[in-house]
Every structure is written in structure tokens, then in C-alpha cells.
Amino acid sequence: MPSLTLSHVTKYSYRQPVAFGEHRIMVRPRESYDQHLIDAQLTISPEPSDIRWLQDVFGNSVAIATFDKRAKDLVIDSRIRLNHSPAELQNVDIERYARFYPFTYSSEEMPDLLRSIERQHHDPLREIDTWARRFVSSGGQTDTLAMLSEMTAAIKREFTYVPRPEKGTQSPMETLAMRKGTCRDYAMLMIEAVRALGFAARFISGYVYNPSSREQRTGGGNTHAWVRVYLPGSGWVEFDPTNGIVGNRGLIRVAVARDIYQAVPISGTWSGFPGSFLDMSVSVNIAVDDAATGDANNSQHTAITA
Structure with a gap:
């Protein structure tokens, strides 16, 4: 620890x-x-x-x-x-009914998750929806955790991280079009993408550190930003698209919010x-x-x- x-x-x-x-x-x-x-x-x-x-x-x-x-x-x-004491990826234990996408949250949980499923950005051309659907298998079942992990890794792999000292956040559509941004831009893109698929997601603000000399993290600054997605059986699971990692190894939570401006x-x-x-x-x-x-x-x- x-x-x-x-x-x-x-x-x-x-x-x-x-x-x-x-x-x-x-x-x-x-x-x-x-x-x-x-x-x-x-x-x-x-x-x-x-x-x-x-x-x-x-x-x-x-x-x-x-x-x-x-x-x-x-x-x-x-x-x-x-x-x-960060949780390890192997400790993500999803309820049987939610292990494959699509699934529906239980009637007991849905009322409390609804506001975290609502989209925050107007997307008239459904660009975010189209991008998010690329991670869903066109035939057969889609493993829920594997899909979210691949989306996290894809942002890390396909987008260019560019530190920006100015206040403010790009819209998810801008980040998708430019293929570059900061940790907060990446977080908002992933939140909108998973919400487009029906997942409950929240914005996380906190700190990032290197757990060891072998594990280098990107995105340090006055704060770092990442995403939490609600998965039945494990609750809120953390995804850091800036570093392409699942779980909170190297991540210290400070604020949890539905939208970036609340954090x-x-x-x-x-x-x-x-x-x-x-x-x-x-x-x-x-x-x-x-x-x-x-x-x-x-x-x-x-x-x-x-």
C-alpha cells in the first residue's frame, strides 16, 4: 500500500x-x-x-x-x-447479466443512475454515437469490460495529448475532429461516448502519479481527469483514457461529478x-x-x- x-x-x-x-x-x-x-x-x-x-x-x-x-x-x-491501495483490474467482477453488451441496469439502480446516463453535449450529426459504436461487435456478443478497455486504449493510441494551460474544455465533437486534447478533453469524450451506449458515467478530477519507475503516467498538472463507469457487480470502475489504463493505479480521486464544471x-x-x-x-x-x-x-x- x-x-x-x-x-x-x-x-x-x-x-x-x-x-x-x-x-x-x-x-x-x-x-x-x-x-x-x-x-x-x-x-x-x-x-x-x-x-x-x-x-x-x-x-x-x-x-x-x-x-x-x-x-x-x-x-x-x-x-x-x-x-x-488501488484496485487491480482482475478484481473487476461484473454481474452475469451485464458481462456482455447490451444490457439494462436493474430497476433498483436505474433511478439513481439516470442523470449520469444523460448526454451533456448536443451532437446533431451523431458523430459521437458513430465513433462509440465502432467498439461494439457487429456480430455476436460484445464483452462489456473488453469493450470499455479497448475504447480507453484507443483514445490513448489514436489521439495526441497536448497540455493546455488555458481554462476550458473542448467539446467531445471538437476532440474527435482534431484527434488531440488534454486529459479533461479525453475524459469528456469518453463520457459522452459511453453514455451514447447507455452506460452511466461520471467525471473524475484528482491527481496522477507514477506508481513506479516502470510505470510512467501522462497528464500531470494541477489536476488530472479521468472517467468512472458504473458496472453492476463492481460499481464505479475507473478508466483513464489519457494513459489507456483501467483501474485507479496511480490515480488519486478528489472530486466526482456528473459534469466537468461541477469539479x-x-x-x-x-x-x-x-x-x-x-x-x-x-x-x-x-x-x-x-x-x-x-x-x-x-x-x-x-x-x-x-
């Missing part, structure tokens, strides 16, 4: 002191059977006049910070220690003279316990937006 130390520092710089409005901060990893928080510290400068925690509709931990001081810099520093790590407002904003910088450092991986000095650092 790897033990991780994670540092995520975001800094906003301004030409002169500005006033800060309410900020919503979602950087605390989720507690679960496969990732356990040992310690979590959130330091903000200037010090907020008030900070409160809540769980949103998806159970994500969110800090709400308010301020009564003006400053030229706003620094949000998250320090985390956690144990991570923004940091959002807030400021007021001051026009043109005051100078820059935003992000620094993420993840150190993996050497004893757990067999590697020496297995630490990773990045300062770009995935």
Missing part, C-alpha cells in the same frame, strides 16, 4: 492589492476503501476571515473561504498525506482596478514512499495545467 505526500500550491498575483470574494476550494482527496487520509492541511494567505467545510451533492469535500483583507497575492497551499478545483472572485491580474501559477509535488514502490526518490513535480 503506497503512502503518498502531496503538495498542491496555487498562487494568484496582482499589480496592486485587490479585494477577494468568496472562494470555493476542492482539493481534499475523497476518503474511501482504497484511499485513506492520514493528514490534510489547507493554508491560505491572506488568512480568510472565515473558512467552512461542506459536502456537495456528490459527497466531495469543499472549503468555502471568505476574506476581509486586500492583498497583492492569494496563495492556496494544500498538504496531504494518504495511504493508497473545478478552485474558483472565486476578486475586485480591483481593471488589468490588476498578473498571473496564476500552480505547483504540484507528489512523493511516493520508497518502501512501497521499491524505487529511490520517487517524487514527481509539475507546474502546468493538464
